[in-house]
Amino acid sequence: MCGATEGGLSLDGIDVKKEAIVQGQVLRDGEPVGNAYVRLLDRTGEFTAEVPTSASGHFRFFAGDGEWTLRTLAPQADPVDNAVTAAVGSVAEVVVAI
Amino acid sequence: MTRENTLVTAQWVADNLNDPKVVLIEVDEDTTAYDKGHIEGAIKLDWTTDLQDQVRRDFVSKEQFEALLSSRGVANDDTVVLYGGNNNWFAAYAYWYFKLYGHQDVKLLDGGRKKWELDSRELTATLPSREATSYTAQEQDSSIRAFRDETVAAIGVKNLVDVRSPDEYAGRLLAPAHLPQEQAQRAGHVPTSINVPWSKAANDDGTFKSDDELREIYGAAGLDDTKETIALCRIGERSSHTWFVLKELLGHQSVKNYDGSWTEYGSLVGVPVALGDEPGEA
Numbered sequence: 001m002c003g004a005t006e007g008g009l010s011l012d013g014i015d016v017k018k019e020a021i022v023q024g025q026v027l028r029d030g031e032p033v034g035n036a037y038v039r040l041l042d043r044t045g046e047f048t049a050e051v052p053t054s055a056s057g058h059f060r061f062f063a064g065d066g067e068w069t070l071r072t073l074a075p076q077a078d079p080v081d082n083a084v085t086a087a088v089g090s091v092a093e094v095v096v097a098i
Numbered sequence: 099m100t101r102e103n104t105l106v107t108a109q110w111v112a113d114n115l116n117d118p119k120v121v122l123i124e125v126d127e128d129t130t131a132y133d134k135g136h137i138e139g140a141i142k143l144d145w146t147t148d149l150q151d152q153v154r155r156d157f158v159s160k161e162q163f164e165a166l167l168s169s170r171g172v173a174n175d176d177t178v179v180l181y182g183g184n185n186n187w188f189a190a191y192a193y194w195y196f197k198l199y200g201h202q203d204v205k206l207l208d209g210g211r212k213k214w215e216l217d218s219r220e221l222t223a224t225l226p227s228r229e230a231t232s233y234t235a236q237e238q239d240s241s242i243r244a245f246r247d248e249t250v251a252a253i254g255v256k257n258l259v260d261v262r263s264p265d266e267y268a269g270r271l272l273a274p275a276h277l278p279q280e281q282a283q284r285a286g287h288v289p290t291s292i293n294v295p296w297s298k299a300a301n302d303d304g305t306f307k308s309d310d311e312l313r314e315i316y317g318a319a320g321l322d323d324t325k326e327t328i329a330l331c332r333i334g335e336r337s338s339h340t341w342f343v344l345k346e347l348l349g350h351q352s353v354k355n356y357d358g359s360w361t362e363y364g365s366l367v368g369v370p371v372a373l374g375d376e377p378g379e380a
Contacts, residue, residue: 014278015278015280018278018279018280019278019279019280035215037212037215037216039302040275040276042263042264042265044264046263046264046295046297047263047295047297048263048264048265048271048274048275049263049274049275049276050184050185050276051276052128052131052183052212052215060276061275061276062273062275062276062277062278062279063271063275064265064270064271064275064279071302073212073216073302073303074216075215075216075217075218076218079302
């Protein structure tokens with residue numbers, strides 16, 4: 001992906017100080033999955049947001065302080081849950097293996 | 099209305115791809131999604147340019163809607179099947195919009211683009227061509243669209259259903275979490291509105307839950323189906339999804355979508371706002 005940096009998506013143009021960013025990449029056998037859907041669930045398990053992954057398998061959310069769950073759906077794969085902690089002013093990077 | 103005449107399955111769409119009287123239309127929040135790949139034969143509507151006045155905050159006029167559909171080759175007697183990303187948020191918004199202007203036969207692809215993709219069905223980048231038509235729209239149906247004054251007057255009187263995520267309703271987030279959180283409006287919700295996130299009505303794959311499950315969800319949340327209902331969210335697209343559930347699937351008599359929603363209400367001077375997880379007092 002254009003502008004990608006090692007370890008994750010480019011943060012160019014984003015005011016990281018004001019956002020609690022959760023981002024990462026979905027991989028299948030080490031290869032990026034560009035047709036997955038990543039859902040952000042809140043601490044009670046309620047849906048908060050969902051994004052399709054980019055061609056390079058990347059995704060990003062602007063969450064709030066606290067505990068979140070990422071639920072990843074992809075063709076020919078069972079849903080995968082990953083717990084993540086977000087905090088304003090930081091970037092939580094998550095690699096999701098399906 | 100019922101599920102049978104307002105929803106179609108992915109398999110139904112696959113079986114009817116070549117029917118010239120069935121017009122597939124993709125509407126996405128990410129307006130570039132269609133360009134990368136869409137269901138064969140589908141045309142695109144861009145909700146930011148095709149469906150919004152480009153100066154004022156409002157919809158396109160009846161005449162502009164007629165010109166739009168005529169140029170895209172949609173006829174009055176066509177079956178319009180809408181689908182899109184974000185679990186059909188913007189497709190449901192377009193469905194409501196088509197109903198607002200009186201299109202007779204309009205349906206949603208159950209599960210939208212996500213269900214289609216998760217089924218590993220084919221997408222194409224090839225653009226279809228449809229001959230122009232002469233489309234005639236009806237005057238806007240004011241029985242399904244709510245405005246701000248009506249929403250303020252509904253506090254403590256009508257059902258107000260806020261379909262945003264719990265954190266947005268409580269005021270902990272200002273936008274859905276795939277968008278940056280710095281926003282101009284105040285945080286919180288309309289006092290006495292109940293919070294039933296749109297996502298309660300959908301399965302993980304984006305399809306709608308069964309009618310029995312849906313009745314149970316809104317009943318348990320305290321929605322009184324003998325009262326009039328106004329649904330709202332942040333900009334009116336997620337609440338279109340819930341409007342579709344309440345009006346088209348469950349058949350509630352009076353359900354309006356407040357498209358001004360929280361970006362309007364949360365910017366109004368002097369109106370009451372409630373914070374936290376409880377509805378609050380009138």
